[in-house]
Amino acid sequence: MLLLHWQQYKSDKLNFITCLTFKAGLFSMAEELLKLQNIYKNFGNVKVLKDVNIKINKGEVVALIGDNGAGKSTLIKVITGVHSPNSGKVFFKEKEVQIKSVAQSRKMGIEAVYQERALCDQQELYRNIFAGREITNSFGFLDIKKQRKEAEKILRDYIGFTSKAITVDSQVMGLSGGEKQGVAFGRSLYFNSDLIVLDEPTMGLSIQETEKVLNFVKGLKNENKSAIFIDHNIIHVYGAADRFIILDRGEVVGEFNKEDISREELVQKMIQLHESGKIKVED
Amino acid sequence: MSNLLNSYFVKTHKLEISITIIAVVLFLIYFLGAPHVFTRFPIYRAFMQSMPFFGIIAISATFVVTLGEIDLSFPSIVGITSLIFGIIMTSTDGNFFIAFILATSLGMFAGLVNGLLVTKIGIPSIVATIGTLFFWRGLVNVISQGSGIAIVDVADGTWHHMIFVEKLFGKIPMQFIWFIVLTGLMQWVYRYHKFGNHIHFVGDNKASAQMMGINVDNVKIIAFVQLGFFSALAGIFTMYEMLYFWPTQGEGLMLTTLAAVFVGGTSVFGGKGTIFGTFIGVLIIGSLESGIVALGLSGFYVKFINGLMITVAVTVYALIQRRKN
Numbered sequence: 001m002l003l004l005h006w007q008q009y010k011s012d013k014l015n016f017i018t019c020l021t022f023k024a025g026l027f028s029m030a031e032e033l034l035k036l037q038n039i040y041k042n043f044g045n046v047k048v049l050k051d052v053n054i055k056i057n058k059g060e061v062v063a064l065i066g067d068n069g070a071g072k073s074t075l076i077k078v079i080t081g082v083h084s085p086n087s088g089k090v091f092f093k094e095k096e097v098q099i100k101s102v103a104q105s106r107k108m109g110i111e112a113v114y115q116e117r118a119l120c121d122q123q124e125l126y127r128n129i130f131a132g133r134e135i136t137n138s139f140g141f142l143d144i145k146k147q148r149k150e151a152e153k154i155l156r157d158y159i160g161f162t163s164k165a166i167t168v169d170s171q172v173m174g175l176s177g178g179e180k181q182g183v184a185f186g187r188s189l190y191f192n193s194d195l196i197v198l199d200e201p202t203m204g205l206s207i208q209e210t211e212k213v214l215n216f217v218k219g220l221k222n223e224n225k226s227a228i229f230i231d232h233n234i235i236h237v238y239g240a241a242d243r244f245i246i247l248d249r250g251e252v253v254g255e256f257n258k259e260d261i262s263r264e265e266l267v268q269k270m271i272q273l274h275e276s277g278k279i280k281v282e283d
Numbered sequence: 284m285s286n287l288l289n290s291y292f293v294k295t296h297k298l299e300i301s302i303t304i305i306a307v308v309l310f311l312i313y314f315l316g317a318p319h320v321f322t323r324f325p326i327y328r329a330f331m332q333s334m335p336f337f338g339i340i341a342i343s344a345t346f347v348v349t350l351g352e353i354d355l356s357f358p359s360i361v362g363i364t365s366l367i368f369g370i371i372m373t374s375t376d377g378n379f380f381i382a383f384i385l386a387t388s389l390g391m392f393a394g395l396v397n398g399l400l401v402t403k404i405g406i407p408s409i410v411a412t413i414g415t416l417f418f419w420r421g422l423v424n425v426i427s428q429g430s431g432i433a434i435v436d437v438a439d440g441t442w443h444h445m446i447f448v449e450k451l452f453g454k455i456p457m458q459f460i461w462f463i464v465l466t467g468l469m470q471w472v473y474r475y476h477k478f479g480n481h482i483h484f485v486g487d488n489k490a491s492a493q494m495m496g497i498n499v500d501n502v503k504i505i506a507f508v509q510l511g512f513f514s515a516l517a518g519i520f521t522m523y524e525m526l527y528f529w530p531t532q533g534e535g536l537m538l539t540t541l542a543a544v545f546v547g548g549t550s551v552f553g554g555k556g557t558i559f560g561t562f563i564g565v566l567i568i569g570s571l572e573s574g575i576v577a578l579g580l581s582g583f584y585v586k587f588i589n590g591l592m593i594t595v596a597v598t599v600y601a602l603i604q605r606r607k608n
Binding site: 080082101102103106112114118119120121122123127128131132133134136139140141142144169 | 291295471475476477478480481483484487488491492493494495496497498554555
């Protein structure tokens with residue numbers, strides 16, 4: 001009996017140890033999804049991004065923070081193919097890539113949910129969801145039936161719209177800000193993208209809607225999807241992200257894992273940056 | 284009745300239904316006011332004969348207007364392509380294929396120039412196409428030196444003359460059949476083809492369309508190119524009907540064509556429109572002149588009533604739009 005206990009204990013301990021090493025292994029070898037290396041971007045004479053290096057792993061939510069004009073939006077537009085960098089390298093799934101268009105970044109598995117919400121007001125939902133990658137036959141004619149059916153699925157299953165007032169034939173015009181954001185999220189989930197880029201996803205939303213959006217961001221991790229997001233509200237950022245990258249005037253000036261920094265410290269850093277233009281990283 | 288009014292079809296086709304009612308009322312007025320004309324066939328044959336010339340262009344222009352753009356140069360594109368068609372027909376002793384291909388290619392080239400000026404150079408379309416309006420008409424004048432070209436010897440009695448403008452069963456002008464077929468085809472493309480879909484998105488919100496991965500410039504360029512093609516086609520139809528090219532050919536088309544698009548309910552702001560509406564717009568605008576004269580009013584009223592129709596229609600649509608927002 002005792003022996004049995006001992007063996008049980010030993011195997012448990014063994015399990016525990018292997019489990020630990022396995023976890024540690026995973027952690028140190030966290031799979032890299034996106035890497036930007038020495039990215040520069042100018043608009044005319046204005047240097048918007050200066051030697052930016054960032055890395056995003058699979059299943060990780062990274063928040064980009066910084067003041068207005070820090071280059072956050074430009075940085076994510078480089079990632080989504082809206083802008084091309086002037087120099088620097090981009091690696092996606094450990095392969096060097098040149099992202100030249102939105103269509104290309106989408107094909108690779110990068111999906112954007114933009115500040116401007118990237119939906120067209122007067123068009124129906126089912127058309128909006130598939131805009132730019134319509135379901136068509138070989139002559140380019142739309143498969144309206146299938147688009148409507150899939151859109152219905154996205155509305156009910158991915159977004160969880162239960163309201164009868166919103167159907168796939170609704171125009172975007174009649175939707176609230178949160179509902180529009182929901183559609184954009186639903187779209188990114190449906191197309192099974194690996195990296196979701198969120199530009200100010202909570203801007204202009206009510207408190208409940210903000211809650212939904214943040215829950216969505218947290219939910220991404222469970223599906224081993226990654227996200228980069230920009231938000232002005234540190235409280236939102238802190239709650240949803242695993243890692244914080246601070247940009248200032250086009251440069252990365254600080255990078256923190258959530259376990260290494262408390263919310264108050266993060267706020268402190270931002271105030272420090274705001275006041276002195278510098279950030280103390282060593283402590 | 285209220286069920287019918289609330290049905291999905293009615294809700295989504297308000298514009299088409301209103302424009303159809305307007306057209307029906309208008310024809311009823313004609314019918315009651317001038318029964319001696321409107322109970323007989325010849326007036327309808329005359330409509331079917333004349334409407335397609337600007338109707339084909341109006342259908343095609345609906346794509347450009349839905350983009351939130353405008354093309355004012357098509358009357359001159361009609362001119363230059365008709366001239367080339369006439370020159371080649373007469374110099375090749377009626378080689379229809381070469382003349383057709385070259386004339387429509389030139390039309391597409393002219394559309395391409397418009398498209399490039401608007402997208403790559405960044406000139407607003409209203410300005411760019413005023414420029415090309417003068418340019419192509421000027422070229423017509425320079426090449427033709429002000430004289431016309433008769434194609435009667437090489438075109439009359441040929442199979443192409445037959446399929447373009449002769450009467451089906453001795454009654455229905457072929458150009459009207461073509462007009463109906465093209466309207467159906469373009470309606471299909473407008474609503475159910477990827478290209479038509481992209482036209483709507485770009486016209487609705489250019490920045491959003493771009494972010495959704497739609498190539499905004501290409502969509503615009505293709506829209507101008509197809510308008511160039513259909514302008515050339517309309518010119519060729521006119522040539523077969525008249526069997527003659529004259530240097531001002533196409534000049535009268537501008538206002539009737541654009542009026543048909545706007546009266547048809549296509550939004551001046553872009554993003555929304557209807558090919559069916561434009562078709563009805565063509566029936567309305569194309570019938571006004573004869574209708575007014577048949578009603579016993581003098582020809583001086585034609586422009587006045589035309590103007591009234593356009594202003595009222597566009598105002599009503601703008602108000603509907605505003606209420607929605």
